[in-house]
Amino acid sequence: MMRRIGLVALVCCGFVALLYGQRLVRLDGEGAGRSYGGGLPRLSPNGQVVLTDIRSAITDKPHPAMWTVRDRWWYLKRDGGLTRDPREAIWGYARDVSYDGSVVLGNELYGNPRDPSLRPFRWRRGVGIEYLPFPPGTYRAVGLKVSWDGEWVAGAAAFWRGGYEEWWTVRWSPTGQTELIDLMGRVQGFSASGREILDACNYFQSAFWRAGWGTRCSLPFSDFEGLSGDGRVAIGVGVHPEWSGFARWFPDEDRYEPVPANMRFSPFKHRVSFDGRVMLLGGSEYDRDWNFVRDLVLFWEEGRGLTDLTEGYPQFFRNRPARFGYGLSGDGRYILLGAEGLGDVILDRFGIQGDVDGDDCVDDADLLMVLFRFGRRYGPEDVNVDGIVDEQDLLMVLSRFGECVR
Numbered sequence: 001m002m003r004r005i006g007l008v009a010l011v012c013c014g015f016v017a018l019l020y021g022q023r024l025v026r027l028d029g030e031g032a033g034r035s036y037g038g039g040l041p042r043l044s045p046n047g048q049v050v051l052t053d054i055r056s057a058i059t060d061k062p063h064p065a066m067w068t069v070r071d072r073w074w075y076l077k078r079d080g081g082l083t084r085d086p087r088e089a090i091w092g093y094a095r096d097v098s099y100d101g102s103v104v105l106g107n108e109l110y111g112n113p114r115d116p117s118l119r120p121f122r123w124r125r126g127v128g129i130e131y132l133p134f135p136p137g138t139y140r141a142v143g144l145k146v147s148w149d150g151e152w153v154a155g156a157a158a159f160w161r162g163g164y165e166e167w168w169t170v171r172w173s174p175t176g177q178t179e180l181i182d183l184m185g186r187v188q189g190f191s192a193s194g195r196e197i198l199d200a201c202n203y204f205q206s207a208f209w210r211a212g213w214g215t216r217c218s219l220p221f222s223d224f225e226g227l228s229g230d231g232r233v234a235i236g237v238g239v240h241p242e243w244s245g246f247a248r249w250f251p252d253e254d255r256y257e258p259v260p261a262n263m264r265f266s267p268f269k270h271r272v273s274f275d276g277r278v279m280l281l282g283g284s285e286y287d288r289d290w291n292f293v294r295d296l297v298l299f300w301e302e303g304r305g306l307t308d309l310t311e312g313y314p315q316f317f318r319n320r321p322a323r324f325g326y327g328l329s330g331d332g333r334y335i336l337l338g339a340e341g342l343g344d345v346i347l348d349r350f351g352i353q354g355d356v357d358g359d360d361c362v363d364d365a366d367l368l369m370v371l372f373r374f375g376r377r378y379g380p381e382d383v384n385v386d387g388i389v390d391e392q393d394l395l396m397v398l399s400r401f402g403e404c405v406r
Helices: 002-018 364-372 391-399
Strands: 023-026 035-038 050-056 062-068 072-076 092-097 103-110 117-124 128-131 140-146 153-160 165-172 178-181 196-202 205-210 214-217 223-227 234-240 243-250 255-258 264-272 278-286 292-301 305-308 322-328 334-339 343-348
Touching: 062 103, 103 140, 117 140, 117 153, 165 196, 196 214, 196 223, 205 223, 205 234, 223 264, 234 255, 234 264, 264 292, 264 322, 278 322, 292 334, 364 391
Parallel strands: 062 092, 092 140, 292 322
Antiparallel strands: 023 343, 035 050, 050 062, 050 092, 062 072, 092 103, 103 117, 117 128, 140 153, 153 165, 165 178, 196 205, 205 214, 223 234, 234 243, 243 255, 264 278, 278 292, 292 305, 322 334, 334 343
């Protein structure tokens, strides 16, 4: 009798899975070894690679590392290889990643462990590490953003001006040549081609810069912190004579478009798709007296407006609300975020629940991945995200077997 009840329950779970077209992937810690956590995770523009820096318990140092569904966590080596041993890894911080994860931008620490020096680098898989030179006259520099092909880098460099630092924006070419740009060195956004930079003209205005075109400053007291991949749309907070709040800025036309919101929300993460029609905002909600209410993640799509991710995807976040938005893929399909009780997860808006390896089809490979991980704790094979890989996950894969994203 109990077996029959259990079978009925599993079948019901399978039918529930059929109701949802989305897919949630929970990042696990396999490959990282014992660690103390790390920096904020970053999502590659194709949505397949997660980059961060992990502080290893073995070395007590931060090391750039990347994660994929099939390979889990690997540390970066100077020779362009990957390792599970942090003692062989680069010592430093991860900053950005190219479209497919083959190029990583970071800042290496070296010298005295108690007072290390820092130098920007570009790491190419299978090739190795390339150090980016400081622009003439500067005494230190950091790399912050990389173009989708990994060729162009944007960052900041500092001059020493008799007792204080003066930061400028810098762009490195594919050959490592430097170009100083008279901006503040914030580099909030960098286009896919590496020709456009979103920065700041001063403390009260954002700046849009394009190679061969020049700089345009935003409206005063406006703060734009996300740039579309095509370099045509900036997102953030605008202060217009007729309104103030979320907005899209089109620098080519110097045009502003407000984004209506029915709450007091202060964003601190701005992510936008390649064409500027989808954006992800991570931040905090406040009441009418500006008292903190909660952290949340908002998703905006042109023609549909703003959605609280927790409310928009209740099958995943009803009792485990989304709190931190980290990354958005170039096509707006994949969202990297942090949720209560789940940790870091990737939401595939158009995927199939049961497509474990993310190749857009539920097939033998997905079935084998679940079987080989049977009984283990959370990971991509934990299809229903309940904390363990078990019969329910197996049944969910079988219920969608043969389906593919059209």
